[in-house]
Amino acid sequence: MRILTPLLVCVLAILCGCGRKGYTQASDDAGQFILQRALAYGGRPIATNGLPAVGGEWRYVQDEFGVAVLFPASQFSTVDAYLRSAFGPPSSKAGWAVRDIGVAIYLERLGNDTQVGIFGPMxxxxxxxxxxRITEAIENNTR
Known part of the structure; x- marks a missing residue:
């Protein structure tokens, strides 16, 4: 089960980010949005004050499993700096683990986008x- 959870989180995150359908457009401070969602899922940040702003345009989509936030690829360094300031260094190459910070957070550059996924324990x-849902999404994308 310990291996299955990160695998499901990664696959869900990739599937959430494959299309922009269903995303809500936003342009306020994405850092505050990320922090609020992480806290709502049980996250334990190391800092909540003095965090760098993450401005510009961004999109998000949320379901029962978590939230995916999409930025332009040019925002990767800014988002990475924000996440490191708020949650410390990532637990692994995949991102931050539930066992360490209370939520799973991943950050990746995917084509022209920077994507953040935030998922609570499942x-x-x-x-x-x-x-x-993963099986259905794969079947729909291979037809």
Whole structure:
């Protein structure tokens, strides 16, 4: 189960970010949005004050499993600096782990985008639903 959770989170994150359909456009401080969502999912930041601003245009999509935030690729360094300031260095190359900060957060550059995924701990039932959604998304994308 320990291996399955990060795998599901990564696959969900990639699938959430593959299309922009359903994303809500925003232009206020994305850093505050990320912090609020992480806290809502049980995140434990190391800092909440004095964090760098993450401005510009961005989009997000949220479902029962978490939230994906999409920025232009040029924002990668800014977003990375913000996440490191708020949550410390990443737990692994994949990002920040639930066991370390209370939520799973990943950051990646995907084509012309920088993507952040924030996911709370999942029960076995939620992981089953997530696996079902992944299967459906893969089937829909391969038709």
């Amino acid at each position: 029960s076995e039932e939620q992981m089953g639903r997530a696996a079902q």
